Amino acid sequence: xxxxxxxxxxxxxxxxxxxxxxxxxxxxxxxxxxxxxxxxxxxxxxxxxxxxxxxxxxxxxxxxxxxxxxxxxxxxxxxxxxxxxxxxxxxxxxxxxxxxxxxxxxxxxxxxxxxxxxxxxxxxxxxxxxxxxxxxxxxxxxxxxxxxxxxxxxxxxxxxxxxxxxxxxxxxxxxxxxxxxxxxxxxxxxxxxxxxxxxxxxxxxxxxxxxxxxxxxxxxxxxxxxxxxxxxxxxxxxxxxxxxxxxxxxxxxxxxxxxxxxxxxxxxxxxxxxxxxxxxxxxxxxxxxxxxxxxxxx
Numbered sequence: 436x437x438x439x440x441x442x443x444x445x446x447x448x449x450x451x452x453x454x455x456x457x458x459x460x461x462x463x464x465x466x467x468x469x470x471x472x473x474x475x476x477x478x479x480x481x482x483x484x485x486x487x488x489x490x491x492x493x494x495x496x497x498x499x500x501x502x503x504x505x506x507x508x509x510x511x512x513x514x515x516x517x518x519x520x521x522x523x524x525x526x527x528x529x530x531x532x533x534x535x536x537x538x539x540x541x542x543x544x545x546x547x548x549x550x551x552x553x554x555x556x557x558x559x560x561x562x563x564x565x566x567x568x569x570x571x572x573x574x575x576x577x578x579x580x581x582x583x584x585x586x587x588x589x590x591x592x593x594x595x596x597x598x599x600x601x602x603x604x605x606x607x608x609x610x611x612x613x614x615x616x617x618x619x620x621x622x623x624x625x626x627x628x629x630x631x632x633x634x635x636x637x638x639x640x641x642x643x644x645x646x647x648x649x650x651x652x653x654x655x656x657x658x659x660x661x662x663x664x665x666x667x668x669x670x671x672x673x674x675x676x677x678x679x680x681x682x683x684x685x686x687x688x689x690x691x692x693x694x695x696x697x698x699x700x701x702x703x704x705x706x707x708x709x710x711x712x713x714x715x716x717x718x719x720x721x722x723x724x725x726x727x728x729x730x731x732x733x
Contacts, residue, residue: 458482471500491516492537510537519544553578569595581605640664675702689713693724705729 456465460482471483478487480500488497489504493516498504503514505527517526520538532545540548550559553566555578560566565576567590576589582596583605594606601609603622611620615628616637626633626648635648642664652659655669662681670679674696689700691713700713705726718725 460486469500493517507533512539521548555579569600583609642668671697673697673699673702675699675704693719707732 454466456470456477457463458465458470458479459476460478463479465477465479469480470477471480471487472478473483473487484497484499488499489506489511490496491498491513492510493512496513498511498513505512505514505517510533514527517539518524519526519531519541520534521540521544524541526539526541530542532540532542534540534545546561547559550561551573552558553560553575554572555574558575560573560575567574567576567579567588577587579588579593579600580586581588581593581602582599583601586602588600588602592603594601594603594610596606596610607620607622611622612625612632613619614621614625614634614637615631616633619634621632621634624635626635626638628638635646638647638659639645640647640652640661641658642660645661647659647661651662653662653665654660655665660669666679666681670681671690672678673680675698678699680690680697680699691698691700691703701711703713703724704711705717706723707725707729710726712724712726716727718727718730720730
């Protein structure tokens with residue numbers, strides 16, 4: 436950016452006439468008077484300002500022969516008018532920008548006007564300011580705050596919700612699901628069982644404490660057990676084979692109960708002929724199970 440300045444010699448000459456000449460315009464004698472010579476013509480100061488002087492771009496008044504003139508790209512100013520349009524600082528011998536409507540701006544005001552605006556305070560973000568950018572929006576670092584607690588998020592982690600932004604803590608309390616066991620917010624991961632959310636580390640076997648997410652398990656009176664712990668600690672033992680009855684885990688899903696004992700359905704059979712008796716008539720004789728026919732042969 437540059438500007439030019441001259442006071443006369445390159446375009447016209449100002450002096451006092453010692454010879455006999457008349458003003459080129461009004462024909463008044465110039466001898467002994469101050470005059471201006473421009474393009475080979477002599478004229479009085481009054482006619483110079485009326486017919487020859489450049490017009491100041493700022494104040495729209497003629498720039499007289501006695502005034503200091505600045506010019507840039509065929510535009511002219513009084514040196515006293517050559518000021519920043521925004522801050523009014525004199526721009527004589529200073530860098531400047533010619534902007535809309537032929538207004539001159541200093542470098543500082545130009546930088547401020549062209550700077551992006553903070554989404555928080557709406558003030559310009561000047562080069563060198565610490566800032567936060569998100570989806571083509573920008574904030575001063577100290578203006579990027581949590582919509583809930585109003586604390587500065589700055590360059591920390593945050594969660595966007597519509598036009599609002601939340602710090603991790605406020606997002607947890609306002610939006611995160613609460614674990615059915617520990618009652619604390621679930622910030623990531625987790626699982627759902629019977630429409631209730633759980634932390635993965637909270638959904639565990641009541642006996643061995645191993646996590647049950649993605650594994651086979653069973654629930655007994657609000658307690659959860661993995662397959663092995665259910666067999667060992669909870670499942671009833673079959674009165675026939677003496678093995679655990681693991682309803683829901685493979686073969687033997689049906690259970691036969693009689694008095695205080697239980698059997699796998701495939702273990703509930705006649706002691707003598709080994710006929711399966713699940714869902715059939717049977718006889719209990721001396722603590723043993725028989726089909727309806729075999730006791731007659733005893």
